[in-house]
Amino acid sequence: MTDPVVTFDEPYADDLPAGWFANNKPATMEDLWNDPFYIKSIFMLTENQKWALVIARIKKRPNFYLDLDYNVFDQFGALQHLYLKDSIGEDIRANELDWLYELREDRMNELAVLF
């Protein structure tokens, strides 16, 4: 008997979108890891950029899974709400942007210690 295939969400994958550089070129997770100082803070993004960033990230994660207090969402369910930009979509967006914000802050602090 073979083991069941277990798949995991990979929010750290190198090619996943992570934001924009100051010159508005798109940045990936690899860029965020190597050059977090050159990537715009989440607070500097426009509303359209925030929606696009989260949608693009989740579109590239077939195993996306999010457990909010009131429900769990897979990739398809999350994208539906994100495209509608409804209140659940805003929750999903906020969750993802918070995660990205903290990751960037942590990485900048790590590099600041190194240099």
Place this chain on the structure above:
Amino acid sequence: MKSMDDLVRDVVTDFVNNNVLFTALDVSNKVKETMPFVRHREVRDVVRNMFVSDIEPSGYARTPITVTLTNGSTAEALLYHSLVDSWDIDNKYDVQQREQGTPKPVSVPITITAPSVAAPVSHGVVAATVATPVVTATAVPAARVLWDQLFGSVQSLFPRK
């Protein structure tokens, strides 16, 4: 009758609503299906002017890309794309699209044959039927349609004899 600006606006709105990645050349080629003799330069300027007012608020961005011209040289063009597609421009706007040219209006040869006319009768003698010569001319059907739309209701200053 729509003006070129209106037509460009319609094409761009259609592209944006369908999340299509496009350059001004794509818009120009689409517009030329209706207005064959419109200049790409004019279309490009209208598209660029629409960016801030119409395209960007719809969640679009523009990115300079390298395109190959028909003579083999390369040039830089602005690609208009959904922000969501920012990380996939190379996949979604592939090499083939970057090598497209501008279609030229095609001249279609048509043959105009006048009906046979019997020569006038004189002195009770019937002349043989004379076949008139075949006239070959070239025409651009789309241009003709456009011309008719523009000037169809206006009397010509130089009526045919």
